[in-house]
Amino acid sequence: MKRIVLLFLGGLLIACSSEDDVTSPDDSSIGTAVNFDRATMLAHWADAIIQPGYADFLSQLQSLETRAAQFTETPSEDKLVSLQSQWEEAYTVWQKISMFEIGPAEAVNYRLNINIYPSNTDLILRNIQEGSYNLNLSSNRVAKGFPALDYLLFGLAETNKETVAVFSGDQGSAYSVYLMALIADMKALTETVKRGWESGYRDTFVANDGSSATASVDRFVNDFIFYYEKYLRAGKMGIPAGVFSGAVMTQNVEALYHGNYSKHLFLTGLIAVQDLFNGKGYGDAPDGESLAAYITALNAVKDGADLSLLINSQFDEAKSMVAILASFKEELLQQPPLEFLKAYDAVQRSVPLLKVDMVSAMSITIDFVDADGD
Numbered sequence: 001m002k003r004i005v006l007l008f009l010g011g012l013l014i015a016c017s018s019e020d021d022v023t024s025p026d027d028s029s030i031g032t033a034v035n036f037d038r039a040t041m042l043a044h045w046a047d048a049i050i051q052p053g054y055a056d057f058l059s060q061l062q063s064l065e066t067r068a069a070q071f072t073e074t075p076s077e078d079k080l081v082s083l084q085s086q087w088e089e090a091y092t093v094w095q096k097i098s099m100f101e102i103g104p105a106e107a108v109n110y111r112l113n114i115n116i117y118p119s120n121t122d123l124i125l126r127n128i129q130e131g132s133y134n135l136n137l138s139s140n141r142v143a144k145g146f147p148a149l150d151y152l153l154f155g156l157a158e159t160n161k162e163t164v165a166v167f168s169g170d171q172g173s174a175y176s177v178y179l180m181a182l183i184a185d186m187k188a189l190t191e192t193v194k195r196g197w198e199s200g201y202r203d204t205f206v207a208n209d210g211s212s213a214t215a216s217v218d219r220f221v222n223d224f225i226f227y228y229e230k231y232l233r234a235g236k237m238g239i240p241a242g243v244f245s246g247a248v249m250t251q252n253v254e255a256l257y258h259g260n261y262s263k264h265l266f267l268t269g270l271i272a273v274q275d276l277f278n279g280k281g282y283g284d285a286p287d288g289e290s291l292a293a294y295i296t297a298l299n300a301v302k303d304g305a306d307l308s309l310l311i312n313s314q315f316d317e318a319k320s321m322v323a324i325l326a327s328f329k330e331e332l333l334q335q336p337p338l339e340f341l342k343a344y345d346a347v348q349r350s351v352p353l354l355k356v357d358m359v360s361a362m363s364i365t366i367d368f369v370d371a372d373g374d
Helices: 038-073 077-097 110-114 121-130 138-143 145-155 160-168 172-207 216-238 262-278 291-297 307-323 328-332 338-348 350-362
Strands: 021-023 033-035
Touching (some): 077 145, 110 145, 110 172, 160 172, 216 262, 262 307
């Protein structure tokens, strides 16, 4: 899933300011000048979606840390259930901000440090037993973040009672220290990213409102599509279903040890993608300028239909088809998992709409290639 910069002229890049005219590439409107304020869209993304999302996530991690401290101080089943519930809440909010891998998040490899799965349980246990580890090392990314917490909270034993026994046993303090260290690491990374936006990157992001490969809209759109294609479509569905390998890999589902949460996490991520596309404000924040509004202003159509409506319709179809599935693990046990693959195909159909039609309308060049063969 490495991104590779393509050094070629893949489309017409119009150098203009946020309020300059943009010419729609659609055949029916060639020569039609469209005035769209990219700076307003960037400001909306920053102020009403991205920063509120980071603030919410940090709050969720703070609550997770509090409940983890309560549990590790005096382990009990009630406190474990409370901690597990907060893990679910925090993991859900993570799905809403994971796509924002730009600026401060990109600088610290935020997504790779928070949510690489499957986790390496052997490495987790070795870190706990040895008590000597550096969570800043890239080699430990598979032993931390939400997937590592998933293992510690749901995968150590068959029952909650047995999990409490582990944290109360001879090595309980070592498990507790590691649990708290994982949460502290996630919290520190999030504070760094949030502070980066607040201490200057927000203004830099909004001011860079031109139309070029290094401008904020172009880079953000690339990151947005990359997330949808690689982490949502492939990571959460395609890879576990064996779409690229030919072999179903149930061990690669997200939230593996929880057992019944991967579908919820996927749908949360998909809804967040659609909300961003439509400029929906985070939580109670106001709605505003969006990619949907941009391509509508460009009069972008496909096969005679409004492109923004087509994209939203495909998102809706994908949500509906995934929603009716059983848990991902249960679906993947079917031989072959036909219903799961049908839902995956519905998710996949949005890729060319975004990666070909939308970026063509906006005169944006895709700056990454993939090896999935799709």
